[in-house]
Amino acid sequence: MAKISYRGGGFSLTFRLSLGFTLLITFLMGAVGFSIYVRERNVFINGVVERGWAMVRLVNTVASEAMMSGNYAALGEVMKDLHADGSILEAGVFDKNGDIVASCGFASGVSAGVKDMATVADARKLTTIKDDKGKVTAVAFTSPILDSGGKSVGHIYMLTDFSFVESYLRQTVYNIIFNFVLATLAGLLLARLIIIRAVGRPIKELLLATERVAIGDFSYKLHVATRDELGRLARAFNAMSGELGVLFNSIKSIVGDMCSTSKLIARHSELFEVDFEKMDPARQTELIKEINSCARRIARTSEQLNSLALQFKTEN
Structure with missing residues (x-):
């Protein structure tokens, strides 16, 4: 006689089925949550970068006209507006000799490192600033200032705050995890209720009928409610x-x-x-x-x- 082995320990069939459905729901929710996070992250970061370059182009236009005319009043107003924006930590405009002609946000003056970063670049460049833990806290935009003939007449340096992006993404992760846990618990409860109703009750009735047959009672009949x-x-x-x-x-x-x-x-x-x-x-x-x-x-x-x-x- 072939030996029959039973697996599953002491867990009921309905529990194992509900657990399987819950794991499936958990996997799907995790995949969806991860895709949402990646999409939100990319969209938000791209938005910050595009906004930064848009401001650089604006400053480039005003700075180019100011250097050609020698009137820096409009450029000064633009720098004040940038600093009032809140997301711009520091900004500076350097002439072709490396001297600063307009700035905002520098509490103790322009450092040599910032000057080198701004004046060395001969093309647009984006540099990330990280803290001791390796998290990006700011993004530096540097770009040459070009006149109408395409000749470089100076440089632009602009430091944009990135901590709010990290905060937003961190909060997004917390929200996804919270919803993920709630969906998992709700999925486990609903799956168990549905499986008990659809599978557990018919199996219990079949077990009861089998026990009746085992003691010789062949009069007991099961109620057939479905066609599955x-x-x-x-x-x-x-x-x-x-x-x-x-x-x-x-x-x-x-x-x-x-x-x-x-x-x-x-x-x-x-x-x-x-x-x-x-x-x-x-x-x-x-x-x-x-x-x-x-x-x-x-x-x-x-x-x-x-x-x-x-x-x-x-x-x-």
Whole structure:
């Protein structure tokens, strides 16, 4: 006989199914949350970078006209507006000799490092500024100032705050994790309720019916409410229970017939044994015929019982 192994420990089928669905929901939610975070991050960072370069182009236009005319009043107003924006930490405009002509946000003057960063670049450049933990805290935009002929007449340096981007992305991650946990718990609860209703109850009814059949009660019938696999299983169980009932009724009838015939043989045999000497030959012959008839009847019922027994498969 083949050995059947059962896995799953002591956990119920409904729990394992709900856990499987929850893990699937968790994986899908994690994938969706990660994609949302990556998209939000890229969109936000690209927005900050595009806004920074737009400001650089604005300053470039005003600074180019100011250097050609020698009037820096408009450039000074632009620098004040940049600093009032809140996202611009520092900004400076340098002439071709490296001298600063307009600035904002420098609390202790322009450092040599900032001057070198701004004046060395001969093309637009973006530099990230990181803290001790490796997080990006600011983004520096540097670009040459070009006149109408495309000749470099100075340089622009602008430092944009990036900490609010990191804060926004961090909050986005927290929100995604929070929603992820809520969705996972809700998915586990809903999946368990749905599976208990759709699978757990029919299986419990089938188990109860099986226990009734095991003790010989073939009258119990399952209620077939659906046409799915569980519904077909319930109909198959009802058909099996009905067939077993018919079979056992046949066996009961045959055994009862054998029992009554055996009693008749026993009674005739006892009568034949007790009254043999007083019995006339005709009566003796009659009793012997009746005993032979009963014996043949028992033989026929035994063959019927054997044919019914052959319908059961007990070995592989």
